[in-house]
Amino acid sequence: MPLLEVNKINKHFGGLHAVNDVSFTAEKGSISAVIGPNGAGKTTVFNLITGFLTPDSGRISFEKSEITNLKPHEIAYQGILRTFQNLKLSGTMTALENVMIGRHTKSKSGFLSGLLNLPRTWKEEKEIRDSAFSILEKLNIADCAGQEVSSLPFGKQRAVELARGLAGEPRLLLLDEPASGLNIYETAELGSLIRKINEMGVTILLVEHDMSLVMDISDHITVLNFGKKIAAGHPREIQRNEDVINIYLGDFDA
Amino acid sequence: MQGKRYLPVGILFCVIVVIQLLTTLFHVEYFLTQLTMSAYYTLTALGLCMLMGYTGQISLGQAGFFALGGYVSASLTTLDFSPLRDKGIVLFFERISFLQTADNIYGDEILFLNPWIAFAAAVLLTAGIAFVIGIPVLKLKGHYLAMATLGFSIIIYRIVLGTRFLGEADGISSVPSFRLLPGLHVNGDFSARAGNFYIAWVIVIIGLVLLLNLINSRAGRALRYIHGNEKAAGAMGVNTARYKLTVFIISALFASIGGFFLTHYNGGIGPSEAGVMKSVRYVAIVAVGGMANLWGTLIMGTLLNFLSLRGVFGSFDDAVFGGILIIIMIFAPEGIIRPALFRFLMDKVRKRRRAGASS
Amino acid sequence: MGSELIIQYIFSGITVGSIYAVVAIGFNIIYNATGIINFAQGEFVMLGGMTAYSLSLVMPLLPAVVIAVVITAGVGSLVEIVFIRSLKRPSVIGMIIVTIGLSIIIREIALHIWDEQIRALPFFTGTEISSITVLGAHISPQVLWVLGITGLIVAGLSFFFSYTLTGQAMRACANNRTAAGLCGIKTRSMVNLAFILSAGIGALAGCVTSPLTQTSYSMGSDLAIKGFTVAILGGLGNSTGAVAAGLLLGLLEAFSISLIPMAYQDVISIAILLIILLSKPSGLFGSRQAAALMEY
DSSP: OEEEEEEEEEEEETTEEEEEEEEEEEETTOEEEEEOSTTSSHHHHHHHHTTSSOOSEEEEEETTEEOTTOOHHHHHHHTEEEOOSSOOOOTTSBHHHHHHHHTGGGOOOOHHHHHHTOHHHHHHHHHHHHHHHHHHHHTTOGGGTTSBGGGSOHHHHHHHHHHHHHHTOOSEEEEESTTTTOOHHHHHHHHHHHHHHHHTTOEEEEEOSOHHHHHHHOSEEEEEETTEEEEEEOHHHHHHOHHHHHHHHOOTTO | OHHHHHHHHHHHHHHHHHHHHHHHHTTOTHHHHHHHHHHHHHHHHHHHIIIIIISOOOOSOHHHHHHHHHHHHHHHHTOOOGGGTTSHHHHHHHHTTSEEEEEOTTSOEEEEEOHHHHHHHHHHHHHHHHHHHHHHHTTOOHHHHHHHHHHHHHHHHHHHHHOGGGTGGGOBOOOOOEEEETTEEESOOGGGHHHHHHHHHHHHHHHHHHHHHHHTSHHHHHHHHHTTTHHHHHHTTOOHHHHHHHHHHHHHHHHHHHHHHHHHHHTOBOGGGGSHHHHHHHHHHHHHHTSSOHHHHHHHHHHHHHHHHTTTTGGGHHHHHHHHHHHHHHHOTTOSSOHHHHHHHHHHHHHHHHHHHHO | OOHHHHHHHHHHHHHHHHHHHHHHHHHHHHHHHHSOOOTTHHHHHHHHHHHHHHHHTTSOHHHHHHHHHHHHHHHHHHHIIIIITTOSSOOHHHHHHHHHHHHHHHHHHHHHHHOSOOBOOOOSSSOTTOOEEETTEEEOHHHHHHHHHHHHHHHHHHHHHHHSHHHHHHHHHHHOHHHHHHTTOOHHHHHHHHHHHHHHHHHHHHHHHHHHHOBOTTHHHHHHHHHHHHHHHTOTTOHHHHHHHHHHHHHHHHHHTTTSOGGGHHHHHHHHHHHHHHHOTTTTTOOHHHHSOOOO
16 A cells, blocks of 8 residues: 555756656555666655655645645654755754654643643653663664764764654655765665664655665665656666666667 | 752852842942843843754844833833823723822822733733744844844834834833832832842843753754754754744743833833844843853853943943954854863863872 | 926935945945855945045045045955954854944944044035036036946946956856866955955945935944845845845935935835845845855
């Protein structure tokens, strides 16, 4: 059953038709990938799904309800969380605090209870802190919980960003180039981590450049080029697809 | 864990008491006047610290809200309703204490608005205006936001400067005393100096506690995340527009309440409180205190305002704050009250103690 | 309103408006080169007028004006070297704070040098009562000086940026600082040149309007706000837009005198600023992408 349905979305930036009639679905419980050369529109598609951009036309639905025009925070409350390609962590806050913000949609205390430090918030704060910490433990980075995130090595920062996304118990997790900046070993580790997360019941949609990761873990791949979808299917089919090969290796007949 | 948060507040309260006792001991009670005024300015700066330092929204309009609170109260409480005494509704209001009587400087009895009503009016008006201008203004960033808030400050300044009802260049004076509790009044009487000093600082402490709570709460975390990271905050479910607006309103209320109380303490207010220079001062105080540092803002706000009020800066008053801005931004962008600095000093002390113990 | 009055208002409007335009152009030059909005822009105008006034007491008008412009341009250069360059972590808030601080310092220094008295340069030609008849209206010859010199400034800058090597180098820097640097352009010098130019044209404008509008130590901040309004109105970075917007604002202010009490005059330009910022920050002529502030 499709969890996410993207239906014929379009996006123009001035004269540039960045996303052109793109449609694809992400099945519940699957790991889907969107790939394509630089400038193919992959991140734009992500931004359209997560509400940072509004499509000029087309529909996006999640679990049968339309999310096309929702704002980013409303999308988060639907159960869709994301990571960012150039990490968007809050540098001056600790790793733990960064993950705690991931818990925002699962908590309620507002300004009034915040200002007055009402007792009813104490239990919620503890719950937020504890669940954030346990996610850090699951990702083996609990030792940096109290450290300022800007002082952590890049690999650990990536893990914190991933933890933040997980903290909100998303039903759909969007990963924006999670392997960027990682070497072969780290990418392989990332692959098994993503699989583990998927086994916990989280549907994953990733945008990625690294072919080994994509081919290794994806159940379904959509290929974009110049904003258009040119191929879709199982990794093995994509590997054999001539159009796909051409856009990555160039057209030798030309 | 929570005790750690409130311990410095307790220490602050003790310091306040000690200062008051010391001024009596050394017969320098007049210091209390400047310290009381500094308290209200510091309250305003604390509100700005929350907005600018923690949430990252620069505002050059804090003086505008300060003046809003002060002028609303001043103008309302200096209206004499006694000519209208024959109207039934006026008598009714007098009966239920919405209106009060007192003698003016000529010895005649006047009928004026109960300052509590004026307080409610100031708070509601401030919240309302902050809400209305906040919605569009907070969509702006950086220079645009600075300019828009500066524009707000200037508009308030021009309005109070040009309106007869608001006293034009002379401002409003003869603002009546404000009765907080039986026996506790906010006014400029020399006999009530110590009382007013405590009132002012208790208010500051309450404000400080509220903000300390906020910073460490879920809402505060979201605000800090918005600073420099609005996209990620939104992606995690934070309604950034609503959060920014709320903290903007809170910041405006801090300023407005500061303005209200100072007006009653001084017995008046003038257009200079609304000017750009005052807005710049609040920004300078927050910056030199370390931006996202409530204690830094408190210390620098009190210190700088006290020195300024005592005339230490002479005719260079404005220049000092301008200079502070430049120097801080160039040499110490994190302000000079830094936790790291404090830790560094503590380490040095600890090392020396250890060396002393082992010898 | 008689037609003579209307012509009078129009001249008044475009005179004041051209000064706003020059200040706005000064904003744009620095903004294009650095991404900073220089809140101290108005102070350059004030310094030009004040310095020229002091010099005019000991030398003829022309050299006084020229030297004043050169000195102010030098101040601009100094400001860039000492303050802007030494910013350790250039952030938007930091830049704003520094330039605000600078405008205050410059103003306070001016206060201590020239105190609060209002000064004015002598009229370039004639006296304060001479008038010429243009299109039926009686205007001071100084008005023609203002329009003429402003026109020269705009034309000169236009030529400079389009046809001279240095001007094109500055535009390259504005477009993409890294690429320009890689082409061998000394970006630091370009930034400094931007400040020199902005300060210079500001000073010139200050000199030429001084006989008409007088010069006082505090005029800088009001001018800065209006200049900024005009810059935004015309599209930040767009100097042709700035000229059009400046004239527009000047005319609006001139004609509103008949409608709004003097005390609220300045509220007009601020109201316009707020309306523009809140509805279309890219201004009348700018594009939405340009409105997204440049990274410093």
